Amino acid sequence: MVTITDVARQAGVAASTVSYVLSGKRSISSATRDRVQEAVRVLGYRPNASARALASNRSNVIALVIPLRAGMHVPVLMQFATAVVTTARRFDHDVLLLTADEGRSGLERVSQSALVDALVVMDVELHDERVPLLRELPMPSVLIGIPADTEGLTCIDLDFFAAAEQCVDHLADLGHHEIALLGTPSAVYERQTGFAARTVAGFQAAAERRGIAGIETPCESTFEAVLETVGDLLREHPGITGVVIQNEPIIGPLLDVLRRLGRRVPEDMSLMAICADDVAVRQVPQLSSVTLPADEIGQQAVETLIAKLDSDLGPGVTLMPAQLTARASTSTAP
Numbered sequence: 001m002v003t004i005t006d007v008a009r010q011a012g013v014a015a016s017t018v019s020y021v022l023s024g025k026r027s028i029s030s031a032t033r034d035r036v037q038e039a040v041r042v043l044g045y046r047p048n049a050s051a052r053a054l055a056s057n058r059s060n061v062i063a064l065v066i067p068l069r070a071g072m073h074v075p076v077l078m079q080f081a082t083a084v085v086t087t088a089r090r091f092d093h094d095v096l097l098l099t100a101d102e103g104r105s106g107l108e109r110v111s112q113s114a115l116v117d118a119l120v121v122m123d124v125e126l127h128d129e130r131v132p133l134l135r136e137l138p139m140p141s142v143l144i145g146i147p148a149d150t151e152g153l154t155c156i157d158l159d160f161f162a163a164a165e166q167c168v169d170h171l172a173d174l175g176h177h178e179i180a181l182l183g184t185p186s187a188v189y190e191r192q193t194g195f196a197a198r199t200v201a202g203f204q205a206a207a208e209r210r211g212i213a214g215i216e217t218p219c220e221s222t223f224e225a226v227l228e229t230v231g232d233l234l235r236e237h238p239g240i241t242g243v244v245i246q247n248e249p250i251i252g253p254l255l256d257v258l259r260r261l262g263r264r265v266p267e268d269m270s271l272m273a274i275c276a277d278d279v280a281v282r283q284v285p286q287l288s289s290v291t292l293p294a295d296e297i298g299q300q301a302v303e304t305l306i307a308k309l310d311s312d313l314g315p316g317v318t319l320m321p322a323q324l325t326a327r328a329s330t331s332t333a334p
Contacts, residue, residue: 002045010039062088062305063116065098065106067123076248076294077122079276080144083298084120091306093117104133111137118305120144124155126192140308142301145194146317154308156301156318160195163274163290163322164202164244170288170324171242171270172210175333179207179242180233181216182250189218199246199274215240221249223256230257241333245273251283266331277325285328293320 008015013032021028021036028036039045064084066077085095096116098106107130110116117139121130124145134141135152143155164181171179181203183189184196200216207214215237219229234240245251251273255265263269265285272288273280280289297320307313 002043004045006043007036007039007045010043011035059115059117060092061094061096061116062302063096063098063110063119065119065121065123067099076276076292079294080122080298083295084302087299087302091302093302093306104130107133107137111139118142118309120301120305124194126194126197140305142305142308144297144301146198146319147194150315150317152315153317154304154313154315156297156304157195157320158292158297159319159322160198160274161202161205162319163324164199164246165206166290166322166324167244167272167274168203168206168210168212168214170272170326170330171244171333172206172212174242174270174330176212176242176270177333178213178237178239179215179244180237180240181214181244181246182219182229182254183216183246184218185220185247186218196246203244213237213239219247219250221247223253226250226253227257227260230254231261234261234263241268242270242330243272245271245275248273248275248279251275251279251287255283266329268334270330270333272330280325280327283329288325288327288330290322290324296320 004015004018008018011018013036017028017032018036021033022040062084064081066081081097088095096110098110107119110119119134119137119139119141121134121141122144124143124147126148128147131147131149131153134143141154143153144157146155146157147153168179181200183200184193188196203214203216215233217229217233219225243254245254254271258265258269265271270288272290274290275287275292276294277289277291280287300318304313304318
């Protein structure tokens with residue numbers, strides 16, 4: 001095993017100098033730093049994780065609070081989780097997974113155990129019971145999601161309000177006068193989960209601004225539920241010619257249901273979704289969509305968290321811009 005002494009000998013410096021370069025605790029000339037870093041690369045040296053943790057009084061572990069509960073789509077959650085884990089490894093940090101159903105007690109447990117240095121919290125509700133505790137904890141945190149009151153918090157998420165507005169504007173520009181939002185399962189709305197609530201708010205605001213009828217309804221993630229929900233929706237509102245989807249699992253069943261009902265896409269019904277690009281382009285026809293940038297959000301959450309650990313970076317809210325791509329599933333209203 002390569003030691004710090006081996007690196008010092010290779011670079012022609014003292015072992016303490018190698019330590020200062022690796023820790024960044026002292027200013028070292030650029031020439032010396034370059035020699036040390038080259039020696040580290042050539043020898044394949046990796047600092048001992050336990051020793052580094054003892055020296056820095058850190059565990060080098062981040063907790064990710066992930067929402068494995070009713071109404072959440074696991075493939076999307078795994079995109080976020082993968083981005084968090086891979087980015088954490090870039091900074092030599094590991095990730096401890098917690099489930100959101102542990103609530104405050106889970107956060108209190110890990111904060112008191114010294115298992116982790118910081119927290120990434122997902123599935124944020126508008127009036128989340130964990131928020132007051134996050135403000136009090138001595139460790140930094142980043143929320144993937146935005147509660148109603150963001151004071152003292154660091155949050156990052158897609159601008160779902162703007163995403164819904166862009167969807168409505170796109171359909172309105174194509175001449176659609178009556179559109180629907182097929183949303184998440186009802187459990188997500190009942191918990192007042194932030195991303196779903198902000199999408200509904202953006203949808204309603206844009207429909208009112210454009211002077212068109214906007215109808216929103218939750219939809220459970222089974223074929224039978226899609227068939228019943230869409231059938232009821234079109235019976236009650238036969239003038240609907242455009243649909244916005246915020247519920248990835250129902251995209252395939254919805255296309256099938258519309259075919260059964262004799263509605264062609266996009267000739268009779270224009271569809272668009274707030275979803276990952278790879279999901280949108282797999283459909284026939286390919287869906288117009290606002291992309292859900294799970295990778296970018298997870299990466300930025302960890303980078304922000306590391307910056308908070310290493311500096312006095314203050315709280316703030318980051319909204320990732322909504323980006324709409326028009327594809328074959330939307331066209332001029334019939």
